[in-house]
Amino acid sequence: MLTFVARRLVATLLVLLVASFIVYVLTANSGDPLRELRGSRDPSAQDQIAYLSGLLNLDQPPVIRYFSWLGGVGACFIGQCDLGISVARGQQPVIEAIGGALGSTLQLVLAATILAIVIGVAIGMTTALRQYSGYDYVVTFLTFVFYSLPIFWVAVLLKEFGAIQFNSFLGDPVIPWWSILIIGLVMGFIASSIVGGELRTRVISFVSVGGGIAALLILLDVTRWFESPSIGFVGIALMSIATGAVVLFTSTGFHNRRALLAVGIVVVLTVILSWPFQFLFYYVNSPWTVLLVLAILVGLGLLVGFFVGGDGKAVVARTAAIVGGLGVLPLVLDQMFIRWDEYVARIPLSNGVIATIGASTPAIRRVDDTWLNMLDSLTHMLLPTIALMIISLAAYTRYARASLLDVMNQDYVRTARAKGLGERTVVMRHAFRNAMIPIATIIALDFGAVIGGAVITERVFAWQAMGSLFNEGLQHIDVNLVMGFFLVTGILAVIFNVIADLLYSALDPRIRVS
Amino acid sequence: MTDKKPVADEQSVGQELSIEQRATVGLSQGAIVRRRFLQHRGAVVSVFVLLFLVLLAFTSVGTVIGGTGKLTPDPTGTRLIVDGFRIPGWWGFTWWERYDIVLPGGAPTFTWWPFSFGEHPFGQDNTGKDVFARVMRGMQQSLNVVFIVGIISTVIGVVLGALAGYYRGWIDQVIMRLTDVIIIVPLLILGAVLGQTIGGDAFLLAVMIGLIAWTGMARLVRAEFLSLREREFVDAARVAGASDFRIIFRHILPNTVGVIVVSATLLMSAVILLETSLSFLGFGITAPDISLGQIISEYNEAFKTRPWLFWWPGLFIVVIALCINFIGDGLRDAFDPRQKRVPRQRSLGSEVGNFFKAYIPGARPGDRTSNK
Numbered sequence: 001m002l003t004f005v006a007r008r009l010v011a012t013l014l015v016l017l018v019a020s021f022i023v024y025v026l027t028a029n030s031g032d033p034l035r036e037l038r039g040s041r042d043p044s045a046q047d048q049i050a051y052l053s054g055l056l057n058l059d060q061p062p063v064i065r066y067f068s069w070l071g072g073v074g075a076c077f078i079g080q081c082d083l084g085i086s087v088a089r090g091q092q093p094v095i096e097a098i099g100g101a102l103g104s105t106l107q108l109v110l111a112a113t114i115l116a117i118v119i120g121v122a123i124g125m126t127t128a129l130r131q132y133s134g135y136d137y138v139v140t141f142l143t144f145v146f147y148s149l150p151i152f153w154v155a156v157l158l159k160e161f162g163a164i165q166f167n168s169f170l171g172d173p174v175i176p177w178w179s180i181l182i183i184g185l186v187m188g189f190i191a192s193s194i195v196g197g198e199l200r201t202r203v204i205s206f207v208s209v210g211g212g213i214a215a216l217l218i219l220l221d222v223t224r225w226f227e228s229p230s231i232g233f234v235g236i237a238l239m240s241i242a243t244g245a246v247v248l249f250t251s252t253g254f255h256n257r258r259a260l261l262a263v264g265i266v267v268v269l270t271v272i273l274s275w276p277f278q279f280l281f282y283y284v285n286s287p288w289t290v291l292l293v294l295a296i297l298v299g300l301g302l303l304v305g306f307f308v309g310g311d312g313k314a315v316v317a318r319t320a321a322i323v324g325g326l327g328v329l330p331l332v333l334d335q336m337f338i339r340w341d342e343y344v345a346r347i348p349l350s351n352g353v354i355a356t357i358g359a360s361t362p363a364i365r366r367v368d369d370t371w372l373n374m375l376d377s378l379t380h381m382l383l384p385t386i387a388l389m390i391i392s393l394a395a396y397t398r399y400a401r402a403s404l405l406d407v408m409n410q411d412y413v414r415t416a417r418a419k420g421l422g423e424r425t426v427v428m429r430h431a432f433r434n435a436m437i438p439i440a441t442i443i444a445l446d447f448g449a450v451i452g453g454a455v456i457t458e459r460v461f462a463w464q465a466m467g468s469l470f471n472e473g474l475q476h477i478d479v480n481l482v483m484g485f486f487l488v489t490g491i492l493a494v495i496f497n498v499i500a501d502l503l504y505s506a507l508d509p510r511i512r513v514s
Numbered sequence: 515m516t517d518k519k520p521v522a523d524e525q526s527v528g529q530e531l532s533i534e535q536r537a538t539v540g541l542s543q544g545a546i547v548r549r550r551f552l553q554h555r556g557a558v559v560s561v562f563v564l565l566f567l568v569l570l571a572f573t574s575v576g577t578v579i580g581g582t583g584k585l586t587p588d589p590t591g592t593r594l595i596v597d598g599f600r601i602p603g604w605w606g607f608t609w610w611e612r613y614d615i616v617l618p619g620g621a622p623t624f625t626w627w628p629f630s631f632g633e634h635p636f637g638q639d640n641t642g643k644d645v646f647a648r649v650m651r652g653m654q655q656s657l658n659v660v661f662i663v664g665i666i667s668t669v670i671g672v673v674l675g676a677l678a679g680y681y682r683g684w685i686d687q688v689i690m691r692l693t694d695v696i697i698i699v700p701l702l703i704l705g706a707v708l709g710q711t712i713g714g715d716a717f718l719l720a721v722m723i724g725l726i727a728w729t730g731m732a733r734l735v736r737a738e739f740l741s742l743r744e745r746e747f748v749d750a751a752r753v754a755g756a757s758d759f760r761i762i763f764r765h766i767l768p769n770t771v772g773v774i775v776v777s778a779t780l781l782m783s784a785v786i787l788l789e790t791s792l793s794f795l796g797f798g799i800t801a802p803d804i805s806l807g808q809i810i811s812e813y814n815e816a817f818k819t820r821p822w823l824f825w826w827p828g829l830f831i832v833v834i835a836l837c838i839n840f841i842g843d844g845l846r847d848a849f850d851p852r853q854k855r856v857p858r859q860r861s862l863g864s865e866v867g868n869f870f871k872a873y874i875p876g877a878r879p880g881d882r883t884s885n886k
Contacts, residue, residue, distance in 0.1 A: 015694045023699060023707065030711035144843075148835035150787050152794045153810060153828040160817040452702030456791055460814075470703070474710050474797060486703070493698060 120396025167352025557844020666724025671731025679739025
């Protein structure tokens with residue numbers, strides 16, 4: 001398996017090297033970097049032209065310049081990176097520009113990709129299991145529509161329409177009765193379609209889910225929760241119970257009493273521990289605390305599973321650990337929403353709560369509070385992530401559906417059913433893993449589209465991130481800046497390829513053997 | 515279904531035919547494909563919608579053939595004329611001239627009740643230009659780019675894929691490493707660099723995109739050739755003394771037409787999104803030339819005050835891309851011989867796996883296991 005990954009890695013790096021040469025030469029030939037200066041009437045323009053020409057070695061052909069640039073990149077291995085300077089950004093070293101830009105783009109791309117995979121696979125699988133239902137037709141049609149959406153149009157719509165509507169809603173948070181009705185009906189329809197079965201089960205799931213969500217919305221509306229959203233003790237308890245139920249439903253089912261007990265203990269522990277963790281989060285104000293708490297909760301889950309599990313230790317411990325790990329989310333969200341009022345007080349008045357410009361609020365950036373900064377990032381990232389997610393979402397949905405349908409028609413699935421396994425075990429244990437093999441391939445292939453989408457999304461939302469490096473660099477024919485962007489995306493592409501390969505070999509034993 | 519299917523005579527055909535085969539006995543390949551395509555309701559509707567849009571775009575404001583597209587004052591000095599051979603259309607306004615603003619702010623004159631188009635149904639921009647004329651011209655250019663890229667990419671992809679798959683060996687190695695190099699750079703990035711180089715001309719942009727968008731087609735055609743070249747009919751042709759050229763283009767290529775047609779269609783739907791995205795970023799078609807993405811880019815800031823400048827071009831992009839996607843799906847259903855007979859109500863959704871095999875080049879389940 002290691003040789004497989006290593007061979008692929010070397011091949012990708014070689015391909016990347018050739019591609020970087022092509023992009024360098026093409027960019028260098030795409031225009032004149034000194035055009036603006038040449039047109040200028042400034043008496044010092046001639047001196048500047050001579051100075052910059054010398055600085056960028058413009059008297060040499062692009063091929064030679066490429067190799068001196070490559071030499072600078074190669075120096076990274078001995079700790080002396082030199083990616084050149086950016087003329088478009090007042091002779092700032094490109095490495096500095098990348099340092100300031102990489103973080104937010106990485107967050108955006110990762111968040112969009114992970115969400116697209118999780119949501120897409122979930123939707124795709126449910127449609128495959130309920131093939132030819134109304135839900136299936138609606139989703140299939142919607143994936144066609146999502147495919148045909150230009151991302152810049154969606155991004156502008158979200159920015160100019162979604163954000164403004166939502167912000168004015170937050171200013172006066174009254175949910176109109178008809179939107180409660182529509183949301184309830186839609187959620188009820190989705191739930192009853194996924195659950196399926198006889199008419200009676202469908203009606204029960206329709207009423208319980210649709211009614212439950214409508215009731216929740218009415219409750220939030222009456223208590224004016226949206227005016228200052230918080231999670232608190234009750235929120236943590238509700239969210240933990242919900243994640244526990246979902247994980248239990250997909251992994252072992254409720255009939256496994258030991259798993260039910262273990263998950264119950266983990267949920268109760270999460271809720272109880274949320275009180276001491278508050279102080280931990282407050283006094284150790286750093287993102288690393290999240291990892292610490294994650295480790296503690298996963299460890300607790302494993303421990304509980306080990307002691308409660310009985311005969312099925314491995315399965316029960318795994319389920320409990322997943323529930324424990326997911327229990328971090330409500331705790332972190334809680335910390336963020338505690339600072340809601342402080343956040344609203346600090347953002348500029350002209351902005352809404354959901355920000356549409358930039359990747360963070362400068363005033364909040366200066367405050368040394370991890371959770372406040374996280375909340376700020378969250379409100380800034382929300383819309384760009386949705387816009388970026390939409391293009392990948394359709395791909396993952398359709399691919400997951402097709403692939404699960406393929407697998408469900410295989411002989412070994414019939415064998416699994418024939419020997420009396422329940423539908424849950426057949427789908428989750430026997431079919432799911434095999435259905436994920438093609439998805440691993442898509443992750444690497446989809447990456448180019450996500451990077452392209454990030455360039456556009458960042459432009460629409462005026463982020464000063466990697467996308468703006470590319471846009472500015474190409475507009476001013478600043479080859480070093482463009483190559484800085486290309487280098488980072490290239491490395492990311494290689495990383496994504498390796499991740500896909502690792503996933504692939506983890507999912508498919510045939511790879512490991514060869 | 516009311517149409518009569520030819521039912522095979524049981525004695526003459528034998529019992530071993532499956533139901534699917536029986537439904538197509540006695541029909542030519544073309545007839546089978548046509549009939550399957552017509553059963554895909556979404557695809558058939560899309561064909562008509564797309565034809566309507568093409569006609570509307572080209573007849574309404576007319577078009578310009580050749581020339582640089584630059585605007586110059588005419589001899590009398592009162593009007594601007596566009597460079598190139600101008601074919602006028604039935605719409606009374608042009609896309610480059612300014613007119614008196616009819617409604618305050620240039621709002622659309624279109625009303626549902628009483629139903630009337632008015633003078634400027636899509637409204638006017640802040641300088642008084644007619645948005646309908648601009649959108650139609652933008653649609654012309656976007657469609658032009660789509661078709662030119664479709665033709666160029668298909669030709670390059672088919673020829674390279676055929677050569678790689680037929681000859682294998684070092685030719686295959688060289689061509690496939692070249693595709694790898696192009697594929698690793700996101701298409702938008704490569705397209706933007708090339709678009710910046712050629713500086714805003716629609717035709718040149720289309721040629722440039724065509725030169726980089728063939729990789730998926732080449733991979734698919736290569737895979738088809740790799741399996742088809744081992745078949746008996748190729749051996750037969752070779753024994754009969756056919757040249758390599760003849761075997762490739764007369765014997766194998768017709769067998770891959772399904773893959774090529776489907777993949778070309780889906781490529782075109784990706785291209786309209788690519789071109790409009792490039793134009794939106796300012797690296798594709800730029801003013802004074804117009805494309806749908808360029809219109810959105812130009813009026814991006816005016817969304818709050820003049821939303822109609824933004825709605826129409828976006829809507830047409832979505833409709834065109836949706837139509838091409840549906841047609842591609844219908845064609846895929848029609849050409850795929852492994853296609854199972856599906857209930858009639860499944861006109862929208864079909865077996866999706868193969869859609870993707872064509873849509874995301876190289877992403878075929880199990881493809882990587884066979885390579886390694």
